[in-house]
Amino acid sequence: MMTSTTPVKAEARNLSFFYNGGNNAVKNVSMPLYENKITALIGPSGCGKSTFLRCFNRMHDLYPGNKYEGQIIMHPDDTNILEKNVDPIEVRMRISMVFQKPNPFPKSIYENVAYGLRVRGEKNRRIVDDKVEEALKGAALWNEVKDRLQDLAFNLSGGQQQRLCIARALATDPEIMLFDEPTSALDPIATANIEELMSELRNKLTILVVTHNMQQAARVSDYTAYMYLGELIEHGETDRIFTRPTRKETEDYITGKFG
Amino acid sequence: MNTVTQVLNNSLTPQISDRLSKNFNRHLKERVIEFILMLAAFSAVLTTAAIMGILLYESYGFFEHVSIADFLTDTVWTPLFENPRYGILPLVSGTLTVTGVALLIAIPIGTISAIYLSEFASHRVRETVKPILELLAGVPTIVFGFFALLFITPLLQKIIPGLPTFNMLSSGIVIGIMIIPYIASLSEDAMRAVPMSMREGSYAMGATRFQTAIRVVTPAAISGIVAAYILGISRAIGETMVVAIAAGQQPNLTFNPMDAAATITAYIVQVAMGDLPHGSIGYQSIFAAGLVLMLMTLTLNIIGHITRKRYSERY
Numbered sequence: 264m265m266t267s268t269t270p271v272k273a274e275a276r277n278l279s280f281f282y283n284g285g286n287n288a289v290k291n292v293s294m295p296l297y298e299n300k301i302t303a304l305i306g307p308s309g310c311g312k313s314t315f316l317r318c319f320n321r322m323h324d325l326y327p328g329n330k331y332e333g334q335i336i337m338h339p340d341d342t343n344i345l346e347k348n349v350d351p352i353e354v355r356m357r358i359s360m361v362f363q364k365p366n367p368f369p370k371s372i373y374e375n376v377a378y379g380l381r382v383r384g385e386k387n388r389r390i391v392d393d394k395v396e397e398a399l400k401g402a403a404l405w406n407e408v409k410d411r412l413q414d415l416a417f418n419l420s421g422g423q424q425q426r427l428c429i430a431r432a433l434a435t436d437p438e439i440m441l442f443d444e445p446t447s448a449l450d451p452i453a454t455a456n457i458e459e460l461m462s463e464l465r466n467k468l469t470i471l472v473v474t475h476n477m478q479q480a481a482r483v484s485d486y487t488a489y490m491y492l493g494e495l496i497e498h499g500e501t502d503r504i505f506t507r508p509t510r511k512e513t514e515d516y517i518t519g520k521f522g
Numbered sequence: 523m524n525t526v527t528q529v530l531n532n533s534l535t536p537q538i539s540d541r542l543s544k545n546f547n548r549h550l551k552e553r554v555i556e557f558i559l560m561l562a563a564f565s566a567v568l569t570t571a572a573i574m575g576i577l578l579y580e581s582y583g584f585f586e587h588v589s590i591a592d593f594l595t596d597t598v599w600t601p602l603f604e605n606p607r608y609g610i611l612p613l614v615s616g617t618l619t620v621t622g623v624a625l626l627i628a629i630p631i632g633t634i635s636a637i638y639l640s641e642f643a644s645h646r647v648r649e650t651v652k653p654i655l656e657l658l659a660g661v662p663t664i665v666f667g668f669f670a671l672l673f674i675t676p677l678l679q680k681i682i683p684g685l686p687t688f689n690m691l692s693s694g695i696v697i698g699i700m701i702i703p704y705i706a707s708l709s710e711d712a713m714r715a716v717p718m719s720m721r722e723g724s725y726a727m728g729a730t731r732f733q734t735a736i737r738v739v740t741p742a743a744i745s746g747i748v749a750a751y752i753l754g755i756s757r758a759i760g761e762t763m764v765v766a767i768a769a770g771q772q773p774n775l776t777f778n779p780m781d782a783a784a785t786i787t788a789y790i791v792q793v794a795m796g797d798l799p800h801g802s803i804g805y806q807s808i809f810a811a812g813l814v815l816m817l818m819t820l821t822l823n824i825i826g827h828i829t830r831k832r833y834s835e836r837y
């Protein structure tokens with residue numbers, strides 16, 4: 264089987280998450296992210312997909328009162344990135360994120376992509392130039408913007424903005440990239456572009472993507488996880504999940520009987 | 523077709539007219555209320571228009587005696603002397619100097635306070651500090667005037683030997699303190715209006731809180747912050763009591779804050795308190811000065827309004 268030979272990049276171990284106020288949005292989830300693979304996270308609205316995803320870059324630390332339980336182990340160094348003495352900034356440098364709605368900064372296209380390097384203190388103009396170009400190429404945006412790098416990022420179309428956000432996340436060479444419904448705000452063509460891009464990015468890094476769109480999960484992902492009410496119901500190779508799910512709930516959801 | 527509607531009309535007429543008359547009564551009542559509300563709202567507009575009208579009318583009388591060129595270029599303002607001179611420049615220089623000092627104080631402190639309150643302070647601190655700031659904005663300006671004259675000036679005289687009792691420096695500093703709450707509070711509003719998703723984008727790139735505040739939130743809120751500055755400037759320009767008390771009363775063409783000088787507003791109170799005959803040129807001169815002041819603040823307010831509008835369209 265594929266699972267036995269593919270190295271694991273990161274894994275959640277008995278991960279639970281509680282929002283400030285006690286809402287237990289993720290319940291005891293254990294799940295691997297295979298290296299250089301795309302794992303899709305599906306499930307009905309409110310089942311905890313975003314909450315789970317945002318544990319991986321400690322996004323919940325930004326708001327007081329949130330609580331993690333369990334572990335997220337990153338390989339090969341076996342760091343538990345949820346541990347108190349692990350700096351969330353270190354985590355975010357290794358694991359980057361693309362949001363549902365494109366959220367470029369009020370800066371030029373160039374400075375948007377250079378942002379991660381700037382906050383890391385990179386001053387060398389040549390290095391920044393090279394990284395920006397490489398990231399924009401990696402995000403399939405270079406040809407469209409190479410003559411207007413100093414333009415304000417807000418002037419790009421929605422799809423271009425989302426690719427800009429991907430370039431921004433790429434520029435710092437992350438090991439894992441998180442996508443939270445990256446195409447839900449985009450038209451079909453822009454969506455196809457992003458999906459193609461994700462497939463290519465797989466060669467460089469490991470991807471966890473939340474999606475509402477079952478076809479998208481089937482098209483782009485290697486593994487699929489189905490969540491329901493904060494619990495992980497089933498996880499496995501995408502082909503198998505979509506053809507022979509072992510759990511009745513998964514089958515109902517995938518076939519549209521539910522959700 | 524026609525007959526059908528007629529039949530319908532006939533059969534429905536009693537009820538409809540009934541309903542209509544009720545509607546009419548209700549409408550009348552609403553109309554009256556609406557009219558009263560409108561009157562209240564327009565009273566402010568009317569007052570402003572009336573003030574503008576009087577300013578223009580009296581200034582017109584002034585400019586029948588004094589050429590606009592003299593008014594704008596002469597360097598001496600002595601309308602009440604035997605040989606009167608009517609150059610507004612000394613009053614403008616006084617106003618600008620005091621305002622400049624005030625901004626040197628208020629912009630850095632106000633902006634830093636806003637960044638702190640919006641991006642660093644806990645909910646509890648913010649909810650405590652903001653009302654205090656607003657309280658500071660509510661202190662009567664005459665109190666600030668005496669604060670400048672009786673506390674700040676003696677303090678400054680210890681540091682700067684030879685500083686005259688009346689000087690623009692201490693008024694400027696105190697006006698600066700006075701407008702900090704405006705700048706801080708409005709800038710903070712602008713920064714808080716920056717969507718959380720933008721901050722999250724920055725944190726997700728591994729930025730610290732400070733980097734996020736300076737590199738993302740501040741530029742995103744910049745037009746709101748600039749609007750706050752502009753409103754602060756127009757407050758400083760229009761401020762009267764502090765300068766009337768602490769800056770001196772002599773029009774003086776200088777930009778040195780260590781000098782005593784009069785501002786436009788100080789001149790206006792000074793003359794308005796004396797008993798000048800209506801219609802005399804000295805009397806009219808305060809309207810001309812007032813007109814200049816009004817134009818200065820009006821321009822700033824319009825610029826502030828435009829930047830604010832542009833910024834609110836961004837998201």
Ligand SMILES: Nc1ncnc2c1ncn2[C@@H]1O[C@H](COP(=O)(O)OP(=O)(O)OP(=O)(O)O)[C@@H](O)[C@H]1O
Binds near residue numbers: 283288307311314
């Ligand atoms: N900040 C919060 N505080 C408290 N509860 C929250 C918060 N954000 C989300 N929740 C709750 O946590 C649960 C999971 O939410 P989450 O956003 O992870 O769902 P999701 O699967 O991503 O849904 P969707 O597909 O609609 O994005 C929901 O019940 C939601 O109401």
Ligand SMILES: [Mg+2]
Binds near residue numbers: 313314443473
């Ligand atoms: Mg979600």
